[in-house]
Amino acid sequence: MTVLTWTAALSLAAWLWLLLGQGFFWRTDVRLPPGGGPDEGPEDGDWPEVAVVVPARDEAEVLPLSLPTLLAQDYPGRARIVLVDDGSTDGTDEVARKLAEAAPRGLPLTVRSPGEPAPGWTGKLWAVRHGMRVARAEGRAADGAEPGFLLLTDADIAHEPDSLRRLVSAARVSRLDLVSQMARLRVVSGWERLIVPAFVYFFAQLYPFRWINSATGRTAAAAGGCVLLRTETAVRAGLPDSIRDAVIDDVTLGRTVKRAGGRIWLGLAEGVASVRPYSGLRPLWRMVSRSAYAQLRNNPLLLLGTVAGLALVYLVPPVAACAGSPVGGAAWALMTLTYVPMLRHYGQPLWLAPLLPVTAALYLAMTVDSAVRHYRGRGAAWKGRTYP
Incomplete structure (x- = not known):
C-alpha cells in the first residue's frame, strides 16, 4: 500500500468514528424537548415572569x-x-x-x-x-x-x-x-x-x-x-x-x-x-476568524494539531479519491453523507455536499488567519474593539 492509501485509510477510520461515535452530531432532529410544543405548557398553568x-x-x-x-x-x-x-x-x-x-x-x-x-x-x-x-x-x-x-x-x-x-x-x-x-x-x-x-x-x-x-x-x-x-x-x-x-x-x-x-x-x-x-466572503471570514484561535486557547500546538486534523479528515479523502484510491472515495462518500442532513435543514441543494472539503479548506485558512491576527494584536476584534 502506498503512503497515500495508508493516509486515506486513516481518514476513513476517522469518518467511521465520527459517523457512529461522535454523538450522531450529523443528525438534525434535536429540537425543543417535551414541553416546547406550541400547545404545551407548565402543568400548573403558572407562567413565570x-x-x-x-x-x-x-x-x-x-x-x-x-x-x-x-x-x-x-x-x-x-x-x-x-x-x-x-x-x-x-x-x-x-x-x-x-x-x-x-x-x-x-x-x-x-x-x-x-x-x-x-x-x-x-x-x-x-x-x-x-x-x-x-x-x-x-x-x-x-x-x-x-x-x-x-x-x-x-x-x-x-x-x-x-x-x-x-x-x-x-x-x-x-x-x-x-x-x-x-x-x-x-x-x-x-x-x-x-x-x-x-x-x-x-x-x-x-x-x-x-x-x-x-x-x-x-x-x-x-x-x-x-x-x-x-x-x-x-x-x-x-x-x-x-x-x-x-x-x-x-x-x-x-x-x-x-x-x-x-x-x-x-x-x-x-x-x-x-x-x-453577510454580503460576501469578508464578513463571513471575520465572523469565524475573530474567535477561531481563542477556541484553541491561543495555543500554537493546538493550532498545529487542528490544521493536521482538518487536512487528514477533510482534505485527504478527495485528493486520494482523485488519485484513484477507492479508500479515499469511501471516506469522501461518508463525509458527504453526514453533511446532507444539515443541507436539508437549511433547504440547500444537495450538490453542495461533495464540496464540503472546499469549505473545510476555507475554515482552515480562517483559523490560521485568526492565529496570525492574534500575534499581531488584532485577534478578537469586533465592531471597533479588540480583546487580548
Whole structure:
C-alpha cells in the first residue's frame, strides 16, 4: 500500500468514528424537548415572569427586522425587554425607542447604556451584566420579586410569536436551567450557502448536542443568539461576572451553568432566526476568524494539531479519491453523507455536499488567519474593539 492509501485509510477510520461515535452530531432532529410544543405548557398553568435582555452595538440596520418580533411575543405571563445600547454610534437606542412606540400593545421596553466596559470585560458581557441588573431591579420594584427567567438574545435574532412561550414551557416541564437554540442563520448569497450550513455542522461536530443535553455528560455549550436562563441559576453561578473576559461567551456560559450543577439543553432552532446579512466572503471570514484561535486557547500546538486534523479528515479523502484510491472515495462518500442532513435543514441543494472539503479548506485558512491576527494584536476584534 502506498503512503497515500495508508493516509486515506486513516481518514476513513476517522469518518467511521465520527459517523457512529461522535454523538450522531450529523443528525438534525434535536429540537425543543417535551414541553416546547406550541400547545404545551407548565402543568400548573403558572407562567413565570421573564426579562428579555438584548445587548446591541451598532445594530440600527437589523433592529427593525428583529426587535418587533420580541415586542410582539405572545406570552401568557409577564414579560419585558431591556435593550442595552453598548456604545453605538448609529442611533441604535433611538431606533429601538421608535420601534417600541410603533407597537403600543407590545411588551414594555427599557433602553439603557452602561458606558464603556470596565477593564477585563468584553463589551457584550458588560452589556448583558447591565441588562440583567436592570431587569432584576425592575422586577423587584414592580412586584417585589425578580423575574424567574432571563432570555438573552442577540440584536439580530428574530423570534416567532410563540418563541418565548415554547422556551419557558420546555424549561419548566423538563426542569432545565438553560435552554438554548442554535438560530437558523441567513442563507441567501452564494458565499452564505457555501459557509453557513457548514458553520453549524462544524459546531455540532465539536459539541454534539446529544452529549450536551445529557445530564451525566461533561460536554457543555450554548448558542449565544438565544439562551433562556433561570435567574436563580445565573445568580448561583455568578453570571455573567464569572465569565466576564470570555471571547466565546456562549460556550463558556453553557460550561459554567453545567459545572454549577445546572441542567442545560441545546438544539436546532424552531422559530428563531438571524436576520443579519453577510454580503460576501469578508464578513463571513471575520465572523469565524475573530474567535477561531481563542477556541484553541491561543495555543500554537493546538493550532498545529487542528490544521493536521482538518487536512487528514477533510482534505485527504478527495485528493486520494482523485488519485484513484477507492479508500479515499469511501471516506469522501461518508463525509458527504453526514453533511446532507444539515443541507436539508437549511433547504440547500444537495450538490453542495461533495464540496464540503472546499469549505473545510476555507475554515482552515480562517483559523490560521485568526492565529496570525492574534500575534499581531488584532485577534478578537469586533465592531471597533479588540480583546487580548
